[in-house]
Amino acid sequence: xxxxxxxxxxxxxxxxxxxxxxxxxxxxxxxxxxxxxxxxxxxxxxxxxxxxxxxxxxxxxxxxxxxxxxxxxxxxxxxxxxxxxxxxxxxxxxxxxxxxxxxxxxxxxxxxxxxxxxxxxxxxxxxxxxxxxxxxxxxxxx
Numbered sequence: 854x855x856x857x858x859x860x861x862x863x864x865x866x867x868x869x870x871x872x873x874x875x876x877x878x879x880x881x882x883x884x885x886x887x888x889x890x891x892x893x894x895x896x897x898x899x900x901x902x903x904x905x906x907x908x909x910x911x912x913x914x915x916x917x918x919x920x921x922x923x924x925x926x927x928x929x930x931x932x933x934x935x936x937x938x939x940x941x942x943x944x945x946x947x948x949x950x951x952x953x954x955x956x957x958x959x960x961x962x963x964x965x966x967x968x969x970x971x972x973x974x975x976x977x978x979x980x981x982x983x984x985x986x987x988x989x990x991x992x993x994x995x
Contacts, residue, residue: 875888875891875892884916884920885920886917886918886920886921886924886937886938886942887917887937887938889913889914889916889917889920890913890914890917890938890941890942890945892910892913893910893913893914893917893945893949894910896909896910896913897910897949907949907953907954910949911946911949911950911953914942914945914946914949915946917938917942918938918939918942918943918946921937921938921939921942922939924938925938925939939968939971940968940971940972940975940978941968943964943965943967943968943971944964944965944968944975944977944978944982946960946961946964947960947961947962947964947965947968947978947982947986948961948982950964951982951985951986951989956989956993958986958989958990958993959990961986961989962983962986962987962990965978965982965983965986966983969983
């Protein structure tokens with residue numbers, strides 16, 4: 854949908870295709886961290902009066918982070934089971950806190966650093982997001 858922004862008919866088609874899949878995923882596991890991660894941008898870009906908003910997106914990311922930490926606390930049954938989630942969610946939270954209507958730069962910095970601690974060579978976080986956060990921090994100081 855992001856790549857199709859500006860093409861209303863294409864967006865409507867994509868929503869029609871994805872809505873049943875989202876409903877299936879919600880029915881199967883409404884707290885699944887990947888589902889909450891995928892829904893984050895949807896909530897971010899949906900006005901609050903239509904059930905979305907920045908606060909809802911951030912709350913979803915926080916819930917997903919709690920859930921992934923809980924799920925990762927127990928060793929996977931199979932070493933090939935995925936352990937995805939925590940750094941990706943921290944990155945999304947950092948970006949969201951930086952870009953929200955009232956930025957929370959300090960929290961964004963903490964979350965980005967936590968993501969980078971888990972994945973030290975993550976180019977986006979290290980070379981793009983953290984400099985953006987640092988710039989915003991220096992601009993907000995008197």
